[in-house]
Amino acid sequence: MAKARITEVMMDDTSINVSKEVDLVFSIANSLRGAYKSDKYKDVIIPMIIIRRFECALAKTKQAVVEAFEANRDIPPQILEAKSGYKFYNTSRFTLAELLNDADNIVSNFKSYIEGFSANVQSILRNLDFEKEIDKLDKNNRLLGVVRKFSEIDLNPNTIDGIKAGYMFEEIIRRFSENAEAGDHYTPREVIRLLVSIILAEGCDDLYTERRVATVLDMACGSGGMLSTTQDAIIRMNPDAEVRLFGQEINPESYAICLADMLIKNEDAKNIRLQDTMKADCFEGQDMRIVIANPPFGAAWGGKDAADGVESAVKKEHKKAEKYEGAEKLEHSRFPWGLPTSGDMQLLFMQHAIYKMSKDGRAAIITNGSPLFSGNTTSGESQIRRYMLENDLIEAIIALPTDLFYNTSIGIYAFILSKNKRPERRGKVQLINAVDMYKPLRKSLGKKRKEISRDDIRRITEIYSNFEEGEFCKIFDNEEFMYKEYAVYQPLQRRGSISAANIAALKSSAFFTANTRIFNEAEYEVLLETDPREGDDEKKFQNYLKGKEFTEAVIAALEEHASDKEYDDFAEFTKKLKEILGGIEGMTDSRLNQIAMEMSVMDKTAVVQKDKKGNVLTDPTTKDTEIVGLRVDVEEYFKREVYPHIPDAIYVYEYDPNKKASSTNKEKMGAEFPFTRYFYEYKAPEKADDLLAQFNEIERGLETKIAALTGGGH
Incomplete structure (x- = not known):
């Protein structure tokens, strides 16, 4: 049985402290007060951080690049990249510090400085619409001060490496996002490390030998933390591995940070796209060895709250699967198995992840509780879960502690998916209850009051990898979570x-x-x-x-x-x-x-109606439903749960497989994961005599205190 590769995957980052850098950045942000509302500080701060980090990275090679460019203004970009040592460069003689020497012309010089960056960097800043902010800063007499303060911050990659920069960006975004909607949140670094630890704990042995290529996708990549952490973990375990990162992000600021980080790490920037995953797959035809993501919770894909064009794109994509059956559906559509309620796109992201996974692909997806059990039997949510189980894609579902995220305290779950389960996992789902595996923070960070410690990550990963039943781990056949819905009627009387x-x-x-x-x-x-x-x-x-x-x-x-x-x-x-x-x-x-129905009432003393063959007719007004597990004997279930209350109940599975499926002829088979039910422990209430004794003791204590206050009298 495979053992977790925890030691190799985990890094010791407990000593990383970014409070100095973050406090400095926010002292600059506070200087914008009056010119900007607090929720708009990021429009200045994020681009300036990116510019300064690029500038620091290019400092050593800047002179060589400028000289080469001035000697030949038609010099190919590839030569300038080679001279800069990065996949970006700047041909301007300006730096942020140099801009301070000509305060009267700082606006035009700053814009000229930005124009000196390579096209990929200019694209980042253009997406952030930063040129507009330069004019606004100047108009409000803030530009010179902002440029001066940023010119003094050391953001050199040699000083602040990718890991530390990730922490810094995490804290900055956290502060900017404290009032954001719960659905749009930044994933805490330790949650990312947990997902990476689990996803690499098994099923990835091939990545740790020789020169292997690993493709990693995050289709809601934010600032790139999940991509970078996954890459770092694989490289630590196999320095010869080639890890190709792919990301899609809809938020311009997060996209800019992610793209900047990738450029500094000399990653292929064209694989990070500013695009809504609901609208398009930017990497069509490219399978992914690993998919890791934390999609937004409760974000609308349809209706009035959805972004323009999303609903039509989703429905069009889903329609591609209509003429196919079984596994073929997944070959032709990103959303093959159903559409969830229009107010929550989490299960659309889940289907997209499965669509992108290679034949030996693995995925780790963060969700809230909704994808586990929302929707009725024939709903899109239930059908998506059903097909995931029927195709044996779910390895594990892990319940994580509440209060982990910065701007929401709700409980979250991690779905671990695989297209190539190890033999003992096949046909089974592992449930891990990790809700109490955390350590409290000494000081809350927004709504974040807990964190998953290094020891907790090790423990959860071991529970996952050991694949053994225990107090915190339950293992079930896939069919345990699937059910049929039976219509229940009473005789027509x-x-x-x-x-x-x-x-x-x-x-x-x-x-x-x-x-x-x-x-x-x-x-x-x-x-x-x-x-x-x-x-x-x-x-x-x-x-x-x-x-x-x-x-x-x-x-x-x-x-x-x-x-x-x-x-x-x-x-x-x-x-x-x-x-x-x-x-x-x-x-x-x-x-x-x-x-006749409108002018009559149900009466158990009335004549039972039968058809010509002697079959009892049912009263449609008495219709109820019963959910019966797929592995449960239906007749035994009704003897136990229904007949004691309704002795003459008649149950019917209202689906005819010989007829074309329609709104009135749907297969009433669904799936759900009632997670807490499997870990519920009944605790008997205290005995009445014990409660009475406690009450009497409290009463005596109160009488003593009252007597003391009144000098002993009553």
Whole structure:
């Protein structure tokens, strides 16, 4: 059995402290007060950090680049990159410090300095619309001060390496994001390390031998922390490995930070894209060995809250899978198995991750609780879970502590996915309860009050890798989480009468007043006042006129035959109604049956109705549903759970596989992960005598204190 590679994956970063650098940056941010609202400080701070970090990185080679460029202004960019030592450069003689020497021309000189950067850096700053901020800073007499202060910060990669820079950016973004929505958050570094530790703990042995190529995707990459941490871990375990990073991000500031970090690390910047993953896959045709992501919680992909173009793009992508069955669906669509509720795109990201995974691919995806159990049986959420289980893609689900994130205290989960499970994992899902594996912070950081320590990461990874049942680990067959939904009815036993009360009830029923197929009173009144009525409106109005005549004719005929006589045989009652109403224009068997239902009530003493073959007919008004696990014997379940309460209950699996699937013929099979149920421990309440003794003790204590206050008297 594989053992976790914890020691090699983990790094000792406990000594990293970025408070000095972060405090310095925020002292600059505070100088913007008055010219900027606090939520707009980032419009200046993020671009300036990026510019200064690039400047520091280029400092040693800047002179050589400038001289080469001035000697030949048509020099190929590749030569300038070679001279700079990076995949970016700056051909301007200016630096932030040099700009201070000509305060009168600082605006034009600063813009000239930015234009001296290579095209990839200019693109980053252009996406941040920074030139506009230069003008605004100058107009508010802040530009000179901001440039001076940033020119004094040491952000050289040799001083602040990628790991420390990641911590610094994490803390800066955290402070800027304290009031952000819970769905849009920065992933704490220790959560990233946990995911990386688990995803590399098994199923990745091939990456640790010889020169291997590992493709890593984060389709909601933020500032790139997950990508960088995964890369660092693989390189530490195999220095000869080639790790290719791919990222998509929708937020311009986060994208800029990520791209800047990749350029400084000499990564392929073209693989970091500013693009909404819901709209497009920027790396079509490229399979990923590892997918790791923390998509937004509760972000809308459809409806009025969705970004422009997202809903149509998602539905178009989903539609690609319609003409395929089984595993073929995943070959043709990023969202093959279903669309979740329009207010939450987490399970769309999950499907995208699976779509991108190579045949031996692995994934770690952070979610909140919604993807585990939201949605009814035939909902998109349930069907996505079902197909993930049927295709044996879920290795583990890990419940993590609450209060881990900076701007939300909700509980989170990690889905560990694999397309190539080790033999003992096949057909099974591992649940790990790690909600109490944390250490409290001495001081809260926003809403973050807990962190997962190095020892906690080791412990969780070992539980995962050992794959053994225990207090914090449960292992189940995939079918444990799948179920069928059965419709439950009671026999058709109704008592009816053509009484004045029943006629009045029918007259005011929704069947007669809010029925778009017969008569809708509210719509009719609106159409009546509409002048002129054209096209569909006129057609609808004429239909309602006919419906109005129909309902009035029915009521008139019933009133003419009103009687208090009761019928305890529903068939006999329906027959009587047919004698009275059968000749009315527009009457059908379906309408007649509905009228009979409206004018009768369920009565267990009435005659049980049967069809011509002797089968008991069911009363549609008694319909209920029961969820029965796929591995559970249905009849035994009903004997245990239903028949003791409803002895004559009739259950039906309302799906005909021989008919075309439709809104009325859907397979009622779904899946959910009721995680907490499997780790719930019943604790008996204290005995009444013990509680009474505690109460009496408290009462005696109060009496003693009162006596002391009153000098011993009562």
